[in-house]
Amino acid sequence: MADDLRHELVALLPRLRRFAYGLCGTMDEADDLVQAACERALLRSDQFMPGTRLDSWMFRIVQTIWLDRLRSAKRRKMVDDPEILDNVADDDRIHERTEARSDLAVIREEVARLPTEQRLVLSLVVVDGMSYKEAASTLEIPIGTVMSRLARARRRLAEILEAAPRAPAASGKSA
Amino acid sequence: MSYADGLLSPEEARALEHAIAGDAEALRLVEQFRRTRDLVSEAYAEPFNEVPPSRLVEAIMKAPSGNASGTDAASLGHADGAAAGARILTFPDLRRARPAHLALAASMIFALGFGLANLLALPDHGGRGAGATALAVGPVPAASPLGDLLEHRAGGELSGSGEAAPQFMVVASFKDGAGRFCRELELVADSQSMAPLSAAIACREPDGWVVEGAARIATLDDTGGYRPASAGTKDAIIGMERLLGLGEPLTAEEEAAALAKRWR
Numbered sequence: 001m002a003d004d005l006r007h008e009l010v011a012l013l014p015r016l017r018r019f020a021y022g023l024c025g026t027m028d029e030a031d032d033l034v035q036a037a038c039e040r041a042l043l044r045s046d047q048f049m050p051g052t053r054l055d056s057w058m059f060r061i062v063q064t065i066w067l068d069r070l071r072s073a074k075r076r077k078m079v080d081d082p083e084i085l086d087n088v089a090d091d092d093r094i095h096e097r098t099e100a101r102s103d104l105a106v107i108r109e110e111v112a113r114l115p116t117e118q119r120l121v122l123s124l125v126v127v128d129g130m131s132y133k134e135a136a137s138t139l140e141i142p143i144g145t146v147m148s149r150l151a152r153a154r155r156r157l158a159e160i161l162e163a164a165p166r167a168p169a170a171s172g173k174s175a
Numbered sequence: 176m177s178y179a180d181g182l183l184s185p186e187e188a189r190a191l192e193h194a195i196a197g198d199a200e201a202l203r204l205v206e207q208f209r210r211t212r213d214l215v216s217e218a219y220a221e222p223f224n225e226v227p228p229s230r231l232v233e234a235i236m237k238a239p240s241g242n243a244s245g246t247d248a249a250s251l252g253h254a255d256g257a258a259a260g261a262r263i264l265t266f267p268d269l270r271r272a273r274p275a276h277l278a279l280a281a282s283m284i285f286a287l288g289f290g291l292a293n294l295l296a297l298p299d300h301g302g303r304g305a306g307a308t309a310l311a312v313g314p315v316p317a318a319s320p321l322g323d324l325l326e327h328r329a330g331g332e333l334s335g336s337g338e339a340a341p342q343f344m345v346v347a348s349f350k351d352g353a354g355r356f357c358r359e360l361e362l363v364a365d366s367q368s369m370a371p372l373s374a375a376i377a378c379r380e381p382d383g384w385v386v387e388g389a390a391r392i393a394t395l396d397d398t399g400g401y402r403p404a405s406a407g408t409k410d411a412i413i414g415m416e417r418l419l420g421l422g423e424p425l426t427a428e429e430e431a432a433a434l435a436k437r438w439r
Contacts, residue, residue, distance in 0.1 A: 043238070104214060126211070
């Protein structure tokens with residue numbers, strides 16, 4: 001019954017919001033994305049395959065809507081939106097931008113600048129806590145692709161952290 | 176990276192540690208992967224520690240459904256064939272070895288929902304993020320208050336220091352049929368009344384804790400009044416502890432030893 005699906009979706013909300021937060025970079029956008037995904041899931045609940053995982057199905061819906069929105073924004077030439085900027089390795093600019101930011105703020109800012117496919121894998125594995133295998137199954141890509149995208153994203157973040165100046169309130173783990 | 180993420184078996188991890196000992200570059204890479212995992216996980220932990228906004232919950236409860244054929248609750252999200260409603264086991268059986276001062280809910284007959292986990296959310300009494308009062312089935316971020324409690328705290332300790340806010344507490348630790356460590360936890364209304372609001376079982380996977388199932392016991396109304404959950408929130412429930420094959424609760428010494436070994 002649809003009521004059961006509604007309860008399942010509400011139970012999944014913390015995970016869906018965290019995943020969407022990883023993709024969008026702000027909680028407001030993440031909540032809009034999660035709401036749209038839940039509404040679409042309810043409308044298409046008869047497409048859910050019994051015996052398969054609801055969380056994977058929902059993560060795929062979130063992913064699809066997020067990618068649709070990015071493409072739509074790009075078509076409207078909203079090139080000043082950092083969401084759709086290509087990954088830019090401009091160290092001077094990064095230094096300026098990350099000055100006096102905490103490690104966590106730097107991380108959120110830089111994750112938002114990663115290529116979309118790296119952000120997806122990072123959000124599933126590191127933010128949500130899925131295994132590489134589960135992420136591969138959810139994204140319907142080979143596990144080796146999951147690992148290479150994840151490694152590239154994390155090496156990039158590590159480089160940024162090592163280069164960024166620290167705020168006084170930062171974690172103190174400076175390289 | 177698999178090693179840094181805790182995804183290797185103990186044998187594989189030992190072999191890798193041996194192979195990279197003294198290799199400064201390899202050790203630096205492992206440290207990089209660990210640090211980025213910890214920081215990214217912490218950077219996005221906020222939604223897990225908060226009650227979801229009511230507008231989201233309302234949108235889900237009111238959105239039109241296109242479900243023509245009916246979606247069987249027992250099949251949702253679970254491919255393991257665990258049919259809801261088949262077996263019910265009550266918690267008093269599970270809790271017989273609990274310390275007496277923790278047995279507050281022992282007289283309440285309830286069971287954990289495996290197929291139908293409710294969102295265990297409370298009115299936000301403690302301000303944003305303060306109470307950590309939402310539970311969801313699935314992985315628990317290591318950097319969250321709940322992740323810290325499960326990994327590092329002994330049974331009977333509360334997750335927060337404030338007295339007025341709802342807090343988590345582990346009430347018993349077990350080993351399951353697969354050899355994993357599992358911990359039963361409760362969300363209590365405050366440290367004075369210790370009135371249980373919800374319960375859950377989380378199990379330790381190689382890469383962290385996963386909430387396997389959860390159930391609401393009671394809610395607090397707007398005035399802070401304690402309301403046992405209605406039958407409707409507890410239906411379609413199965414004996415999750417039996418499904419997991421949980422054995423006898425660990426003694427305090429056994430729990431302390433498992434804590435010291437990080438549940439390995």
